[in-house]
Amino acid sequence: MTGIVHFTTFLMTGILLNLTPGNDTIFILTKSIGQGKKAGIMSALGIGTGSIIHTLLAALGLSVIIAKSILLFNIIKYAGAAYLLYIGYKMLTDRSQLNTNMAVKNDRANYLKIYRDAIITNVLNPKVALFFIAFLPQFIDPAVKNTVLPFLLLGLTFITTGMIRCLVLAIFAAAIFSRLKNNTAVSNYINKICGLALVALGIKVAFATQK
Template sequence: MFGIENYLGFVMAAILLNLTPGSDSMYIITRSISQGSQAGFYSVLGIISGILVHTLLAALGLSIILANSPLAFMIVKYIGASYLCYLGVKMLMSKQQPLIAESLQENEKSSSAKTLAHWQIYKQGVLTNTFNPKVALFFLAFFPQFIDASYAYSMVSFIILGLTFAVTGFIWCSCLALLASKFSENLRKTPSIEVILNKISGVVFIGLGIKLLTDKV
């Protein structure tokens, strides 16, 4: 149906791949541990939105440019790595008060600021995933194995498979965010501990950026 072969096999493979730890998982865990379940949830939404972007690019054939152009691949790779390092340095240099302590005196102004923070976390998740060229190449290598080469509307097949991958990823990543936030809930209630967690998160982001930069295709 829709040019997709062995859809059940794809679903099983997608679940296994989502369970495999990677940079996206680390981003979600780090956000959840340092800032709580809401931050983790918005980071999940950001990562999944990035997956949808890659799905659309793959369906349109634009990801082939990354596969065939070493220069384009390197540009996207450097942008992604630089952005992760930027986030890490920003968290290390931040002097803002712990989010848990602030929430105890929440008012309309702080609520508005929290909404802005959630939007920033979501946006960072989107950019972190979108500017990882290895995700684009993975989609190009993995999806075609489940698409009938003779099917005339392969774009539809790509989109369906991409949505399926996103749904399985959303379920697993949401569980991951919830578990990570629960694990660190008591720690984050102590302002000094929360500050330390934020600093550790900054180091993790820088590490992810360096890893992306040094990884080979």
């Protein structure tokens, strides 16, 4: 492939990295468990879209600015943490029943909101930007002058394998908890637990460092 070296190694390493649980995993699980399979799938698609944006930023060199600017890193980090805390708070204070027949009329707008939330939380995670500019260049030929195409090819490959894993995760997580959807007491507890998980994730992001 033009400008890419050791692609097989990259592919295998990328798959292993995608299998490692991270912030995106927690977000997808909370949506799948708390709001059902379609919500989980939309969150996975949103995470994938956010990763495409990170790939484009890395290819254009903008992610390097984030890596070198402590101020910009912190602004993005705290914005992302605040957004996660907001989503978690909304789940904690939501009085509607989880996935019951009366409550779950998840229309197009609801799914678009979940998709949007996933994109925002991924894009506002500076750790993801740092990962792309640290990992992808290792598999780009140093002799190549135009690195945009190799960056895009490697990024899209990594995102594709990650998306497969995220979609499988969303479907299985929703399936496991689907039998609990008509149990009001249990469903409400699950909703609160998912909210707490997102709040905890927000706190984790807030304390992230550039290292």
